[in-house]
Amino acid sequence: MPARTAPEAPLRRDKPTDEADPTEASDEQPRRAGHEDRATPGDHERHEGPEEPGEPAAPPSTRESRGADARALTQVLFKKFATLEPGTPEHARVRAALIEANLPLVRYAAARFRSRNEPMEDVVQVGTIGLINAIDRFDPDRGVQFPTFAMPTVVGEIKRYFRDNVRTVHVPRRLHELWVQVNGATEDLTVLHGRSPTTAEIADRLKIAEDEVLACIEAGRSYHATSLEAAQEGDGLPGLLDRLGYEDPALAGVEHRDLVRHLLVQLPEREQRILLLRYYSNLTQSQISAELGVSQMHVSRLLSRSFARLRSANRIDA
Template sequence: MMTVATVRNTGQQVTVALPEIAEPTAVEPKDARELSRLFFDRLTVLEEGTREYQYARNTLIEMNMSLVRFAAGRFRSRGPEEMEDIVQVGMIGLIKAIDRFELSREVEFTSFAVPYIVGEIKRFFRDTSWAVHVPRRLQEARVQLARATEELRSRMGRTPTATELAELMSLSEDEVIEARLASNGYNASSLDAAINNSEDGESVLADFIGSEDAALGLVEDFHALAPLVAALGERDRRILHWRFVEELTQAEIGARLGCSQMHVSRLLSRTLARLREGLLTTG
């Protein structure tokens, strides 16, 4: 296809060669790679908004739809209904990639486009997916709850009660409360989210969330060990104290007892084995 087109920035009329492709979507990926380079080269000289520019751009989109299907294939576990939305969102990523690609980058368009497509799909999941797994019936109830709440709020000028919502939604109050709780799983806040604190200035959410103290798990062990340690001979108790409280080396303990490091090692091993057996027996 030979056509007269307006050159970008100069306004001059020139003849631009554009191959006429009857079914761009049927072009094989390997052929689309070569043809895409040609069409991108033509886009650099064609003026935006012209019929020729739109033809070149639309052909690029249709020829490279296989990239969207390839990227969407990573998310096939989402189910056939959601896959249709994924492909549509992926097309947005493809169009963005086409509008931003430049041959001067000296990279294949496929390598440039796939991250755009996948990124758009992941953004879609981030903006529309639930932060935690919630049963489908509760996901649907959340939408119904939002509509009912807005309707009653505009009608009454206040936030409706669970009883009023239940009556409008033809649900029990327990079901309304459950739907409200499920709504909390739609969005998750980052632990780094800033929170204004009038007393301490600005803090982050993580500052207000308790964490498990690993040392608490030792309390029960200490209580179980106490009678076992008390039943040991004085020398064994002293060795345990020096090793695990004062953190002396076996050589230093041997010097205090007037024996070799090897002998201290045997005594320590025997004592620990006795305590371990005692814990297993009492547990």
């Protein structure tokens, strides 16, 4: 009978020293996520911001690593920033480092406004102003993460830019805020009814007057002005400038009437009256002489003298 051999032990492979155990990684991840100063959901994405155009998207682990590094660097810089005297070169250097480290936060906030048809470089520049204001006002002793503190300031600065500088026609702030509510109510009612809502339905939903809804709709059109010479889309009609108004035949006489009024006040009162009777009341020289009780010849001389004075004082003919 053949001798029984002992069963072969399973081959054991030693793990490389630089490879982490999957079980250890799964246990460590929840603890690490809950230990990082109680960061709010989406804090990594909010701080890291979108990738630059044309660059391949980084893996989620890489983005989280960058966000963690940026937050750690920001905390270190703020601790040093609080101990420096404003106006010193070291203070300015640390401040510039804080701005550069948190620029992804500005790019993320600016990406929310891509639909406004504004150059993204301008929006980022405005958001950077909000970032600088947040850095100058941030107090790390309050226990708040800097991205959480800075995001409202950055977004508020960008919204203020769109409200005050981008609109072709400036509208009051209350009307602008109400316009946002009207847009939201319009979308909700469109989904609810399957059609575009009426003005009365929007007003009833927001508990406001229909006139305010109409004013908000007009305010929403003030972002971009349309040229009067632009052709109408779709109907093939000429531009609005060619369809509105007409040439007033009396327009050319406006300047002359203003000039005559200026010259008449320089004549004596009796000569002014003679000219009014002759050219505004259409009286003949004989009728004027009977009206004033002077001879017709004298009326003719006064008219000639008035014409000579008017011609000498006429700046256009001169």
